[in-house]
Amino acid sequence: MINDVTPLIRRVLWGAAALAILSVLAVLLVLRVSQDAIGFSEKCAGGFCWGYQLEQNKFSKQTVLKFTGSWGLNLRYPLPKMQLERVNEDRWLANDRAIYLNFRLKPLNNPSADGEHVQVLYDFQRGELYVASALQLWRVQDFQGGGNPSKNWLSDEEFQQVVKRIQP
Secondary structure, eight states: OOGGOOOHHHHHHHHHHHHHHHHHHHHHHHHHEEEEEEEEEEEETTTTTEEEEEEETTTTEEEEEEETTTEEEEEEEEEOSSSEEEEEEEEEEETTEEEEEEEEEEEEOOOOOOOOEEEEEETTTTTEEEESSSSSSSSOOOOTTTTTTTTSSHHHHHHHHHHHHHHH
């Protein structure tokens, strides 16, 4: 009974499979070209490369901060759906082992607003991430902080002390 498939049905099944594959490829292509790299830097030494990339989806305005390393490092941190004001400053520290990022996130519906200041420091050698911002971002809420979401997070002053410690 299985061999009773007519040539017409075979052609229809092959055509449907080809159409399904082309549809999946088209969706993946649209997703790929809808990403804008709005910040990027990479360093290489000793046969390894490491860096960061800020990508924003054109349609959803979802922004993702990525840290990558050729040794398999691939960290992705989604940022709130806000307008990212281009990176004010990206600076490599400590002989290029750490990256310092400084940018603003503004509400999508009010681009004239000041927005929230965000400072990020990632040490590729130690795998340590430091953040100073009033936004919760991807940090877990501090349930012992009495409802103050920034109680145990770095202030701007504490963040600058970390930067000075890494880059004397």
